[in-house]
Amino acid sequence: MILVRFFGTLRLSIGESRLEMEAERIDQLLVKINQKYNKIGIKQLKNAVIFINNQNINKLERFKSRLKDGDEVLFISAMGGG
Amino acid sequence: MFSNYGGYMGKTLLVNIAKREVREYPWTDRARELFLGGKIMAAKILYDNLTVETTPFSKDNMLVITTGPLTGTGAPCSSRFNISTLSPLTGLITSSNCGGDFGLMLKKAGYDGLIITGKAEQPLWLEIESNHVKFHDATDLWGELTGKTQQLLERKVKKSGKLVIGPAGENLVRYASIFSGERTAGRAGVGAIMGWKKLKAVVVRGRERASPVNANLMKKVYKKWIKRLQQHSLTGNQLPRLGTAGLLSSMNAHKILATRNFKYGQYKDFEKVSGEYLAEKYLIKNKGCTSCPIRCGRVVKVNGQEVKGPELETIGLLGPNIENNSLKQILQWNVLLDDLGMDSISTGGSIAFAMELHEKGIWKTGLQFGKTDHLADIFKDIAYREGIGDLLAEGTKRLAERFGGKNFAMHSKGMELAAYEPRGAVGQGLGYAVSNRGGCHLNAGYLVLLEGLSFDIDPFTTKAKAALVTIFQNVMEATSAAGSCIFSLYSMFPDLIISKPNSKLTRLVNNLLPRMGWLVNIINKYPTKVVPFDLPNVPLTRAIKSVTGLKMNFGKLLEIGARGYTLERLLNVKRGLTALADYLPHRLTNVSQPSAKPETVVPLAKMKKEYYKIRGWDRLGRPTNRTLKKLKLLGVSK
Structure with a gap:
């Protein structure tokens, strides 16, 4: 199982803070989240900053980054302001 | 006159x-x-x-x-x-x-x-x-x-x-x-x-009004500016919906959330004090200053009363930095501290330092990380200078001078650091050190915006950081001088990049920026020659022109910012400030976050040297006569 957590305005739009899913890659995970929450498009998910176990996917294999049981994936929407 | x-x-x-x-x-x-x-x-x-x-x-x-x-x-x-x-x-x-x-x-x-x-x-x-x-x-x-x-x-x-x-x-x-x-x-x-x-x-x-020189043009500029702010993902969506507190989760993910007196950059219970939790559990509505379309202020309900909600810095310093996971407590303290009339950042920073002094047996006060039920009484003691509050009221630097613990006294020039832990954003660390007013995240130049929050340039490299800190400080200095909130500057950054962090273009920009220090430095050195025009994404210069009639463009704005920043520096130098005061605590420059990978510290000395050179200051951090002449500050005193 993959632990998926949402932050930023994305979380307010989804109305969930976390869920558990099975997926082997990030792109598969995006499709599964979209199937569960129709109002959140894949494009919207792709425009989040995505971390797998504290690593930004852009430093891994981006949307083809592989997932394994027990991984934690964070989706964080655009941020600024302090 | x-x-x-x-x-x-x-x-x-x-x-x-x-x-x-x-x-x-x-x-x-x-x-x-x-x-x-x-x-x-x-x-x-x-x-x-x-x-x-x-x-x-x-x-x-x-x-x-x-x-x-x-x-x-x-x-x-x-x-x-x-x-x-x-x-x-x-x-x-x-x-x-x-x-x-x-x-x-x-x-x-x-x-x-x-x-x-x-x-x-x-x-x-x-x-x-x-x-x-x-x-x-x-x-x-x-x-x-x-x-x-x-x-x-x-x-x-x-x-x-x-x-x-x-x-x-x-x-x-x-x-x-x-x-x-x-x-x-x-x-x-x-x-x-x-x-x-x-x-x-x-x-x-009173009833007087400031008149613009070109009211029609001013209205047109303002209308476009407001539209730009409302359509931008930060000023039109994130800040109105989550306020500044919305940043906390991202800071935690980037390991730059000051935790346990800046020992760590992540807090296990961050979600319990996050902006999202604030919005879900306590937010009644957002609120703004006069004429502000962003409306980043929060109105929250706690104990049946509608009160002002906390900013990110208040949550950071009175939450993770003292290992407090009760957002309700922070909401109540926020109101109390406002009523008593003191800064929540320095209050939280001073208390975190005292907690570590207690933990190390240096100053036994009973203040302990994670034990926060009695802190409201401590805040009152500080405000009325009673008991240990009398010493806490002096701030971190003076506590360290009295009791020791300088290496983990988290201040710069005597002012407590804001909630950004800079070992994971070294440009922010440089800014904290050289800031004219001490450990302020904004006067520092707020490079953390590029180092993970809205952009994703390499947060550990020193490349281009001094150049970027300088240009950010200058533009923020001039924006404040105009009477504008620096949040209005967010719309300066193309939404195409901010809202698409994984796109090819964004990744290209993130990769290129640290290699573009030379270009940023040409702008820093010759702003009025390189950018003697308005930028489409900075309505501020057009607004200043339409209101005042002053000759203005982006280059001039940067020059005014550089003049202001240098003038403040000159005043500090006149009062005896040297390069030694451009300082970060030992914890940030010599000790990496426990179990952090990669193990990093803020390589301050290297960046500071480059920063002085870009600013036109000598090796002791004093503006040279040549710099003063260039900025029309030579013989500045009347």
Whole structure:
């Protein structure tokens, strides 16, 4: 199982803070989240900053980054302001 | 003193509260061209009037309250005003920027600025209305909380703008703040200076208006600017919906969330104090300053009452940094600290330091990380200087001088650091160290925005960081001087990049930026030659032109910012500041976060050297004569 957590305005739009899913890659995970929450498009998910176990996917294999049981994936929407 | 430029009232008031004398302070159109207004105007006034012998708590120290030319003209995010003085925390110049409506009301009363000097024998409050100044006895207000004080004053002078202090200011807590409505000139102890002067409050009211030189053009520029802010993902979506607290989760993910007195960059319970949790559990509505379309302020409900919600920094310093996972507690403390009249950042920083001193057996106070039930009493003790509160009221630097623990006393130049842990954002670390007012995330240049929050450039490399810190500091300096909130600058960054962090373009920009230091430095060196035009994504310069009639473009804006930043530096150097004061605690420069990978520290010495070179300062951090001449600051003193 993959632990998926949402932050930023994305979380307010989804109305969930976390869920558990099975997926082997990030792109598969995006499709599964979209199937569960129709109002959140894949494009919207792709425009989040995505971390797998504290690593930004852009430093891994981006949307083809592989997932394994027990991984934690964070989706964080655009941020600024302090 | 009349001004030919629009937007200005053309008058600045000097009030000696010891002698109860009032006169106009000379401020010319030439000075407006060079210094614009706000914090840069204030720096010039302080530079011209303070001597080397002037100490923060002395009758010659001035409180300089200034507006910018856009203040009160209806420009988006431009109800700001500035308070500058010598800080009782740092002994150096500080500037504290504030929203609310005081700046607007000061202009309505007929003034661009108000300078207060001297010390009253008895507590007093000032009433300024349409060119009349009245001195009122404030004995009955002395001791009142900030909220109650403002209520009582509103009964006396209806529909007025107010500046007040609370018990913390009266009792000279070195990080006491000044309050205006629900907004705060929070940092560096400006409230203690007001308290030392026995000035409880300033109330302003009037019916005058600042006229723009080209009202039609101004309206067109403002309309486009507002649209731009409303359509941008940060200013039109994230900040209105989550406020500044929305950043906390991202900071935690990037390991830059100050935790346990900056020992760590992540907090296991961050979600319990996050902006998302705040929005889901407590938020009633958002709230904004006058003329602000962003509306980043929060109204929350706690214990059945609707009150002001906390900013990110308050949550960071009174949450993760003391290992407190109770957001409800932070909401209550936020209101209490405002009422007592003190800065939540320095309060949280000082308490975190005391907790670590206790943990190490250096100063046994009973203050412990994660044990926070009794902290409300400690805050009151600080404000009234009772028990250990009397020492905590002195701030982290002085506690370290008394008890030791300098290596983990988390301040710069004597002011406690904000909530960004810079070992995971080294450009932010450079900014903290060289900042004119000490450990402030904004005066630092806020490079953390590029180092993970909105962009994703390499946060550990030193490449281009000095160049980027310089240009960010300059543009923020000038924006504040204009009377605008620096949040209005977010729309400067293309939404195409901010809202698509994984796109090819964004990744390219993130990869290229650290290699573009040379280009940024050409702009830093020759701003008026390289960018002698307006940028489509910076409406500010067009707004300044349409309101004032000043010759303005992005290059000139940067030049004014550089002039302001250097002038503040010059004042600090005159007061004995050297490169040694551009400092970060040992914990940040020599010790990596436990179990962090990669193991990083802030390579300050290397970046600092480069920064001085870019600024045109010598190896001791002093602006050279050549730099002063270039910035038209040579012989700046009258």
